Amino acid sequence: MARIMDKPLIGVVACRSITEGHPAFTLHQKYLDAIMDAQGVAIILPHRPGQGEAISRRVLPLLDGLLLSGSPSNIEPWRYEATGKEELTDPGRDELALALIAQALPLHMPLLAICRGMQELAVATGGTLYRQLPVGEIAHYVNSDAPLAAQYAPTHAIQLASDGRLSQLLRGMTSLQVNSLHQQGIHHPGPLLQIEATAPDGVIEAVSVPHHPFAFGVQWHPEWRYQHDEASSQLFEAFLHACHQYRKEKRL
Template sequence: MQPSKPIIAIVSCHKMIDGQPGQSVYQKYIDAVQHYGGNAILLPNTAAEDDNFDALMTMVDGILLTGSYSNVAPDRYGATHIEEKQDLGRDALSFKLLAYADKNDVPLLAICRGHQEMNVYFEGTLYPDWRDVEGFFEPHLEDSTQPLEVQYQPVHDVLIQPDGRLAAFGDTWHVNSLHKQAINKVGARLFVEAVARDGMIEAISLLEHPFMIGVQWHPELNYAQDHLSKFLFTEFIDHARKKSTKQ
């Protein structure tokens, strides 16, 4: 008998579809989870409601916080600027999922917006737009005039820090980069796993946790080809599988 696949909860985002409000997750995240042996379920923003949340979490073995075109609400990290691209329902669900994963040792992989949410949950702060900060020079934003397969290609190196979860990959790795917000102050208890050559924080982890990692880049695009992407998803799903067998 085949062992059951670990259930991976993927956070959804609010999106207008044909003029109507909807909840969405890009297929690439689902495909990456399925490829490495997980069973993806999609959590709408209403999953943050207490009765829904408690019931859903009884079946979840791992949590994936995806990237998004929306940004973390300013009041979550003490900022006062006007943020046009918000998704307050996504914020509510993501931060509740982070708290649950932190308390219950549930494996969690956070990508792009998820990486930023993870930092803010641990009382870190963000730059609303890294382009307004002197000193950043790497190509951290995609060229929207190019096809998607070009936009998501690796464009800069990250410097991997010793003694972390990514240290086995050596000193550097080449990653893609598509984002506006970026980590400013690192959250409490978090370890900086990787930085860009200009100093931008590209990966964080909670080392005291079985598996909680955030990355600023998008490993889900080349999940079956890029070795670091393979590592992130393999480790994530393996830890979720271990969590599943203990329940």
């Protein structure tokens, strides 16, 4: 029991969906497994429109880290001053995720944002998105009818900034082969984010918050079979290490 109590508590934002006709909150187990295998305790965070700010203020003091997962839904365009409507949205998640980011960053709480999560990080810090990435030499979105192993297989390389924090975190790596399951991406990262990696077509693949102990966003899915990928394992280990440190300092 003591060992569990010493592990950092990581909040993971859920997605609203419909399961067998019932409204439900869902979250792929792979995110939770990656946290727990790296010696963290994961707690799923549901939401409700109109209560995001209040929920965030209630749960953040309990947490030692925050993970923003991927999702089939897209952020509502009005939140980054775009027009039009998305086919699949999750307003409650938008509200909670953006509130969590805004409140967690000044606390220097460790944050790992994946796929939609990275887009939330950009929007929360004043950035904008491509609602649909331009069609070019790289296909950033795969056939959703393909087997999962094919959907999550590496599809293209990314180049890490040689002097960037992500390259340092990954022990000097300057390029990676990554999977790619996103139709949207960061257009302008805004004033608070530093670009850490890009695809050959210029699409932003990773960002960080400068002068923050650990706040990274990645566009790919490192949680997919993380045990079999060195960079993914290192990313989650570094995230949980930062959460451990945050927990220790919070208790002083």
